[in-house]
Amino acid sequence: SWEYKVGIFHDHADHEINLSGEFSPILKAGGFDAVIGNPPYVLIADTDAKKYLHSFYKHSTGKPDLYRYFIERSHQILKPKGQFGFIIPNTLLTIPASQKLREYLLTDGGLTQIVHFLGAVFSQVSVNSIIIFTVKGLTNQSIEIIEDKNKIPSLITLNAAIQQKRFIEKNLWLSNEGIKFSLSFTTEIAAIIEKLKIQSVELSSIAKYSLGMQIYHHTMHTQQQIKERVYHSDTQADEHFWPESTGRNVLRYHFINTFKSYAAYGKWCYSKPTWEFCSEPRILIREITSRTLMGVTTNTIHIPTKAVIIIIPQKIHLHYLLGLLNSQLMGFYVRTTGEKGTQRLFPRISLTTLRKLPIYQIDFNNPTDKASHDKIVQLVEQMLAFNKQLAAAKAPQTKTLLKRRIDATDKQIDEWVYQLYDLTAVEIEIVKRG
Structure with missing residues (x-):
């Protein structure tokens, strides 16, 4: 059967994990105490398989990425307050196809913790990984965030990251467009994003x-x-x-x-x-x-x-x-x-x-707006000219001089853009820390 090939452990007699067989007493008792694992990171191309997945699983849309269906199936077989932990690609955090699944994890799934690795966890796979933990049905108000920012993650770097753990309120993500799990989100950052959108x-x-x-x-x-x-x-x-x-x-x-x-x-x-x-x-x-x-x-x-x-x-x-x-x-x-x-x-x-x-959007009837617009245009034209000159330059001294001019002009453009969007000194500092 197709489910046997992909391994989303359904009830088939020839399946390696026969839920209706050896695990039947557990399911009748309400489900598993815990499900942990590292699901396959595979896109399904088979048309019949896609139709099946979209009909059986309600929290995933778009391209059928298997790891997302493993997450949903795992929660189906967990008992209430059962614990779940998977290491998966960090695409779950933001892609539109995972929006419904993210909403489920925040509401009924009981998401408790995300561990984010900025470096490659698996040496043979070029993918950014996260570990997510849930307690099914838990109604917590915040999510624990741990970020290992080391290029080569290890137990040592992970333990150091745990000491720097922080929390994000669930409501920030639920109110975020697309219900994205923006790990850098804070109330202050959310306010800046909203300020940019409004004007x-x-x-x-x-x-x-x-x-x-x-x-x-x-x-x-x-x-x-x-x-x-x-x-x-x-x-x-x-x-x-x-x-x-x-x-x-x-x-x-x-x-x-x-x-x-x-x-x-x-x-x-x-x-x-x-x-x-x-x-x-x-x-x-x-x-x-x-x-x-x-x-x-x-x-x-x-x-x-x-x-x-x-x-x-x-x-x-x-x-x-x-x-x-x-x-x-x-x-x-x-x-x-x-x-x-x-x-x-x-x-x-x-x-x-x-x-x-x-x-x-510039109001050209507003002298301040028009002046900002004209200044940004002027500085951008300078940047284009300086970079063209740098590409053609041969002498080291000329290159050094042009790089300084480019850096200075770049900073000027940033300052004019901050002014255009009416950012305060505190907000600018948050953006720069970014």
């Missing part, structure tokens, strides 16, 4: 956006076509081929205008942005981020890959928007609220997060 509009209302192009996919192309990269070329083979840009071309305030290959743009692509996203003046954001977003403007014709998010402002100045996106404040917002911003190994910004970024 802003979402980016989706003032700009068009798209992911870059993905040419190959097994549903459209043969393994040989994918292996041979038949829609790529070292030269511009015909009118369909254009320079291909990747995340490596995109730096903060600088676009590397050299390309390793050409890609064919056409109906053979698995997914592609409309042509305007490859040709019009636009902002490129690298999907994999750091403490701040990495964005730059460009107007040259090239085809960004799916590692790049493309933005075409419609009701806002290109350089003003770039200044906001690259600011320390917006980086703080993404790390705090984004569903992929918690990753340490590969922190990302998704389209879902990007479209909701709070963009301060």
